[in-house]
Amino acid sequence: xxxxxxxxxxxxxxxxxxxxxxxxxxxxxxxxxxxxxxxxxxxxxxxxxxxxxxxxxxxxxxxxxxxxxxxxxxxxxxxxxxxxxxxxxxxxxxxxxxxxxxxxxxxxxxxxxxxxxxxxxxxxxxxxxxxxxxxxxxxxxxxxxxxxxxxxxxxxxxxxxxxxxxxxxxxxxxxxxxxxxxxxxxxxxxxxxxxxxxxxxxxxxxxxxxxxxxxxxxxxxxxxxxxxxxxxxxxxxxxxxxxxxxxxxxxxxxxxxxxxxxxxxxxxxxxxxxxxxxxxxxxxxxxxxxxxxxxxxxxxxxxxxxxxxxxxxxxxxxxxxxxxxxxxxxxxxxxxxxxxxxxxxxxxxx
Amino acid sequence: xxxxxxxxxxxxxxxxxxxxxxxxxxxxxxxxxxxxxxxxxxxxxxxxxxxxxxxxxxxxxxxxxxxxxxxxxxxxxxxxxxxxxxxxxxxxxxxxxxxxxxxxxxxxxxxxxxxxxxxxxxxxxxxxxxxxxxxxxxxxxxxxxxxxxxxxxxxxxxxxxxxxxxxxxxxxxxxxxxxxxxxxxxxxxxxxxxxxxxxxxxxxxxxxxxxxxxxxxxxxxxxxxxxxxxxxxxxxxxxxxxxxxxxxxxxxxxxxxxxxxxxxxxxxxxxxxxxxxxxxxxxxxxxxxxxxxxxxxxxxxxxxxxxxxxxxxxxxxxxxxxxxxxxxxxxxxxxxxxxxxxxxxxxxxx
Numbered sequence: 001x002x003x004x005x006x007x008x009x010x011x012x013x014x015x016x017x018x019x020x021x022x023x024x025x026x027x028x029x030x031x032x033x034x035x036x037x038x039x040x041x042x043x044x045x046x047x048x049x050x051x052x053x054x055x056x057x058x059x060x061x062x063x064x065x066x067x068x069x070x071x072x073x074x075x076x077x078x079x080x081x082x083x084x085x086x087x088x089x090x091x092x093x094x095x096x097x098x099x100x101x102x103x104x105x106x107x108x109x110x111x112x113x114x115x116x117x118x119x120x121x122x123x124x125x126x127x128x129x130x131x132x133x134x135x136x137x138x139x140x141x142x143x144x145x146x147x148x149x150x151x152x153x154x155x156x157x158x159x160x161x162x163x164x165x166x167x168x169x170x171x172x173x174x175x176x177x178x179x180x181x182x183x184x185x186x187x188x189x190x191x192x193x194x195x196x197x198x199x200x201x202x203x204x205x206x207x208x209x210x211x212x213x214x215x216x217x218x219x220x221x222x223x224x225x226x227x228x229x230x231x232x233x234x235x236x237x238x239x240x241x242x243x244x245x246x247x248x249x250x251x252x253x254x255x256x257x258x259x260x261x262x263x264x265x266x267x268x269x270x271x272x273x274x275x276x277x278x279x280x281x282x283x284x285x286x287x288x289x290x291x292x293x294x295x296x297x298x299x300x301x302x303x304x305x306x307x308x309x310x311x312x313x314x315x316x317x318x319x320x321x322x323x324x325x326x327x328x329x330x331x332x333x334x335x336x337x338x339x340x341x342x343x344x345x346x347x348x349x350x
Numbered sequence: 351x352x353x354x355x356x357x358x359x360x361x362x363x364x365x366x367x368x369x370x371x372x373x374x375x376x377x378x379x380x381x382x383x384x385x386x387x388x389x390x391x392x393x394x395x396x397x398x399x400x401x402x403x404x405x406x407x408x409x410x411x412x413x414x415x416x417x418x419x420x421x422x423x424x425x426x427x428x429x430x431x432x433x434x435x436x437x438x439x440x441x442x443x444x445x446x447x448x449x450x451x452x453x454x455x456x457x458x459x460x461x462x463x464x465x466x467x468x469x470x471x472x473x474x475x476x477x478x479x480x481x482x483x484x485x486x487x488x489x490x491x492x493x494x495x496x497x498x499x500x501x502x503x504x505x506x507x508x509x510x511x512x513x514x515x516x517x518x519x520x521x522x523x524x525x526x527x528x529x530x531x532x533x534x535x536x537x538x539x540x541x542x543x544x545x546x547x548x549x550x551x552x553x554x555x556x557x558x559x560x561x562x563x564x565x566x567x568x569x570x571x572x573x574x575x576x577x578x579x580x581x582x583x584x585x586x587x588x589x590x591x592x593x594x595x596x597x598x599x600x601x602x603x604x605x606x607x608x609x610x611x612x613x614x615x616x617x618x619x620x621x622x623x624x625x626x627x628x629x630x631x632x633x634x635x636x637x638x639x640x641x642x643x644x645x646x647x648x649x650x651x652x653x654x655x656x657x658x659x660x661x662x663x664x665x666x667x668x669x670x671x672x673x674x675x676x677x678x679x680x681x682x683x684x685x686x687x688x689x690x691x692x693x694x695x696x697x698x699x700x
Contacts, residue, residue, distance in 0.1 A: 313387025
């Protein structure tokens, strides 16, 4: 609890004065005002986050958290549960989607077990911060205890703090966890006061029939556990997931250290919603990159007030959208740094 | 005419067999089928274009064509006409938007004058393929002669052929040309049989009042010149632009040499529409990247059957969206090359 409290206390609003300066500069770059759209907004945003006009964000990492879910037994996933560990290992081996996209983007991938059901090989490259072997089945009890939820948040904080300590300047959050669209939908159902049916999508290619089951499982879990929507830790504990907590923790740590965190897709956004519930100022430290094709994603983005700018029909998870978006952030920095201003060429703004 | 005819004759359909193989491979990559969305489609598309499963597209160039427009005198632009040459020089100097974004994407920028009103310094770095000093005012006569339109197309073909000869493996098309959203809207108005008012946007921050003028100018130009919508050269000559012709030529040359050409935004898409009118097979050699914020862009993309995947609110032109999209193409290639297949890890497809 101490690490969480310390982290929450360290989160200050982004640097408004630097954002104003960055907006002025961006408006004076040699182009019609506003004509580089989202790139302009990202340049202003990272200036506010870092307090620097031209931050160096070249050292990049995606932190991938792995966890399993007791609610799997309700038949809410298309893939077998062993795939969580398989994919965690594939991330380490450089063979997963996020690994391939991170390689292209010049980012490193770190994989951390916070709650897989299997034992992991300590020499296998997956960092061990296991809190418990999978959550409980939220349809019959709380997914985890309050202390475990705090431990999940703190695992993410610790991983992010270590990465930042090692010089990483921008982070992405990723996850592997078979059936974790179910707790993600549950989180938004609680926080957004909306029926689970509105949020329940195909995940990893679930059938129509199973989608109906999935929505009912979420309704049952919420009715049983009665999470308090004003208490992010309570929501995380009762209907969330261990890896979702760790992702939220990463976002909190990024905000506390003024390091931008790229959020993609549905599960990341659910984690962001938890982080924002704990500390609203976190929102401005997040770069919400990717509009997932998962059904609840549009609701999730709107709920946290994000306008994702990549529209690629992706719904893989793992942090794949974050890795891809690192390129766009780099482009925004290059725009702000390399372009001339109207002043430099002796012209007025068009 | 000979170069154009030779190029058109050399354009064959993309390699369907290689696309089938690529789709099979992509479907067997370690992810739910379809879950990397547009990245999967791009990987399949470039396999079909190049005839290779894992093409090397690391040597990249944006070809920026510069031209002025006689219709400027009708008051259809927010910026002074001198900005065309200024921006052409800024592209060479690395200080424009496309230059900044190309630097980030690892692409080279080549600038070619096909029709600026000013004389250019032969030592200034802008390649000289000037056909005439600006088009004529299409509201009172054809923008150019048929021979000049063919020369514009051939200038683009020659530039692309030279770039490809020098080892460039993927091209983007860009332009500078104050008021060239006007001929672009005119092209779609003719080819798509739609009133200019539906296509006329703010360009570089034009006022509401001037937008009405712009639409009427386009209507008048079409009524006067009566371009034949089935003859792309006729449309280009009567209501098009020199740089638009050169961009279309670049697309034709790319298709003839099996080199992907990235198309972005409104003016590129108008050029693509001309190229496709001349040879429908060209369409499959284009990677349509970016949904421009310019009003007619959505119509234009739909007209050529493209689904742009970058949704960044950009409307700068210059090829800025193409430069940005090079990153996404690289990501698609990395996905196809670096990810393991289900077969390699001994699993069935999820």
